[in-house]
Amino acid sequence: MTGERTAGKPAPDDLYERLKAFEGRTAVQGGEGRDPVNEPMIRHWCEAMGDTNPAYPDIAPPTMLQAWTMGGLAGHPAGSTRTRAYDELFALLDDAGCTSIVATDCEQEYPRPLRPGDRVRFDAVIESVSPRKNTALGSGHFVTTRMDIHVGDELVGTHRFRVLTYAPAHRNPKPKPKAHPEPVAEAARPRPVVNRDNAGFWEGVAEHRLLLQRCTDCGTLRFPWLPGCGRCGSPEWETAEASGRGTVFSHVVMHHPPFPAFDPPYAVGLIELAEGVRMVSGITGVPYDKVRIGMPVELEFLRVDDAKGTMELPVFRATAEEAV
Numbered sequence: 001m002t003g004e005r006t007a008g009k010p011a012p013d014d015l016y017e018r019l020k021a022f023e024g025r026t027a028v029q030g031g032e033g034r035d036p037v038n039e040p041m042i043r044h045w046c047e048a049m050g051d052t053n054p055a056y057p058d059i060a061p062p063t064m065l066q067a068w069t070m071g072g073l074a075g076h077p078a079g080s081t082r083t084r085a086y087d088e089l090f091a092l093l094d095d096a097g098c099t100s101i102v103a104t105d106c107e108q109e110y111p112r113p114l115r116p117g118d119r120v121r122f123d124a125v126i127e128s129v130s131p132r133k134n135t136a137l138g139s140g141h142f143v144t145t146r147m148d149i150h151v152g153d154e155l156v157g158t159h160r161f162r163v164l165t166y167a168p169a170h171r172n173p174k175p176k177p178k179a180h181p182e183p184v185a186e187a188a189r190p191r192p193v194v195n196r197d198n199a200g201f202w203e204g205v206a207e208h209r210l211l212l213q214r215c216t217d218c219g220t221l222r223f224p225w226l227p228g229c230g231r232c233g234s235p236e237w238e239t240a241e242a243s244g245r246g247t248v249f250s251h252v253v254m255h256h257p258p259f260p261a262f263d264p265p266y267a268v269g270l271i272e273l274a275e276g277v278r279m280v281s282g283i284t285g286v287p288y289d290k291v292r293i294g295m296p297v298e299l300e301f302l303r304v305d306d307a308k309g310t311m312e313l314p315v316f317r318a319t320a321e322e323a324v
């Protein structure tokens with residue numbers, strides 16, 4: 001049970017002081033890449049990703065960084081290089097009720113490209129532990145570790161990895177019987193994560209426009225919004241407004257697991273826009289079991305009023321004869 005003090009358990013502030021003391025301590029020491037950077041792994045990666053950049057495999061795609069540090073399913077042949085400090089930190093969090101963990105984000109830097117033949121070694125440090133935070137998942141601490149990857153004495157990459165360790169919030173508490181029944185407030189729909197990479201898309205939605213990105217170097221349209229062009233790598237782009245016409249390219253019907261604010265079964269479509277890009281979207285105006293591949297759909301904006309307020313989302317309405 002969280003929020004209650006029991007004998008022997010540190011008070012929350014004491015706990016934070018104890019967690020904080022782990023900052024700067026080593027989490028992984030003396031790690032060695034299982035394989036040297038090599039052309040076959042680069043080729044497989046590029047094929048899986050559809051990355052045809054001609055710079056590869058003379059250099060490795062920078063985002064392959066972890067391919068060279070992870071041990072694979074069998075682990076590193078020399079055994080784990082994780083330190084006791086790292087295990088002690090997570091044992092402390094576990095004892096404090098933070099028994100769940102979720103990876104939240106990662107940041108990488110690539111000081112120089114890796115080339116076939118490079119042999120990487122790596123160390124990691126516990127960079128920071130946040131004060132207690134309340135999140136939708138529950139209350140807990142963000143832990144950031146930073147891995148430094150070297151070839152010889154040269155730093156070739158850093159990998160910052162952040163997790164949230166938390167005490168799960170109680171879900172679906174049993175409703176208490178009420179003497180005078182009241183209308184039950186509908187569960188709030190999840191909100192989109194708006195960041196600097198996709199803010200323009202949501203500004204478009206606010207004006208009832210569906211905005212795509214178009215690379216101003218090679219003209220390729222893209223969706224979802226990303227900082228760079230998947231075809232030529234250019235960071236330069238402009239917006240292009242979609243016509244709103246499309247067809248169902250593929251779809252699934254959600255039965256399980258149930259999510260608050262959603263009423264299964266319902267259809268989720270992969271919509272191919274007339275402009276050629278695809279987006280995942282709700283499908284309206286047709287029963288879930290009447291959605292068909294190739295069905296024409298048209299953009300509309302769904303207004304959601306719930307406990308968190310009002311929000312609008314782009315969805316696609318079936319325009320075929322199955323529509324109701």
Ligand SMILES: [Zn+2]
Nearest residue numbers: 215218229232
């Ligand atoms: Zn481009």
